Amino acid sequence: MPRAAGLPPGTLSLLILRVVRQEPMHGYAIAQKIRTLSSDQLSVEEGSLYPALQKLLANGWVKAEWTTSETGRQVRSYRITARGLKQLESEQDDYQRMADAIAAILQST
Amino acid sequence: MPRAAGLPPGTLSLLILRVVRQEPMHGYAIAQKIRTLSSDQLSVEEGSLYPALQKLLANGWVKAEWTTSETGRQVRSYRITARGLKQLESEQDDYQRMADAIAAILQST
DNA sequence: TTGCCATCCATAGCGTATATAGGCATAGTT
DNA sequence: AACTATGCCTATATACGCTATGGATGGCAA
Numbered sequence: 391m392p393r394a395a396g397l398p399p400g401t402l403s404l405l406i407l408r409v410v411r412q413e414p415m416h417g418y419a420i421a422q423k424i425r426t427l428s429s430d431q432l433s434v435e436e437g438s439l440y441p442a443l444q445k446l447l448a449n450g451w452v453k454a455e456w457t458t459s460e461t462g463r464q465v466r467s468y469r470i471t472a473r474g475l476k477q478l479e480s481e482q483d484d485y486q487r488m489a490d491a492i493a494a495i496l497q498s499t
Numbered sequence: 500m501p502r503a504a505g506l507p508p509g510t511l512s513l514l515i516l517r518v519v520r521q522e523p524m525h526g527y528a529i530a531q532k533i534r535t536l537s538s539d540q541l542s543v544e545e546g547s548l549y550p551a552l553q554k555l556l557a558n559g560w561v562k563a564e565w566t567t568s569e570t571g572r573q574v575r576s577y578r579i580t581a582r583g584l585k586q587l588e589s590e591q592d593d594y595q596r597m598a599d600a601i602a603a604i605l606q607s608t
Numbered sequence: 609t610t611g612c613c614a615t616c617c618a619t620a621g622c623g624t625a626t627a628t629a630g631g632c633a634t635a636g637t638t
Numbered sequence: 639a640a641c642t643a644t645g646c647c648t649a650t651a652t653a654c655g656c657t658a659t660g661g662a663t664g665g666c667a668a
Contacts, residue, residue, distance in 0.1 A: 618659100
């Protein structure tokens, strides 16, 4: 099966960090935020999301705490750390360089 | 080792097709072209390039013929096909949609 | 009150794509 | 003769997201 509507490899942690930077959020909400912000163009599957969050936790880029959502449910809320902010900046720069480089080729005569 | 200076997964065939669209080119030249067009930002390793070219051949997106280069060496020159042009268009559209979607998230308030 | 669906967390195993590390060959340069 | 650049290619490793699966909670409709 081809990567039909998935998201480009290598960008998942970038997107998560970017979304969580705004405000602490639980996993399910992160996935939905990415979906809506991208006008349904990008979909983060849960089987991708939670392992990615574990990685972010292990690297100390986010920290998690169990809280109660507005609907009264127990949810695990992820908050970006100082190191996470640095990482976000770094990944965003890398991505931009790549995107520019690819654009240069796609626009070459 | 992390993906330090490699190129973003999913874009290799797109870049190859785009470069070969201009003029038939042999493998080694394709790699160099991508490197120079991207100002050394993207590097295509030969171990990635040739398997990718095999895939393009198998899909009928390029055809190859052995020719003699200007330096007198036997080289395998790859030329894009009509189907390859369609594929290029499709992949470029996909890439653009993704890039736009990611940009939307990275630029969100 | 039962059944269904949305929400919510998480792991195991798979598939796909690229990178690493090699092998082989020619030709020009030093 | 040795070294470097050019040139083609394969086998293996590895990274990464996806599929499939499992479980739990709670609202709502039949």
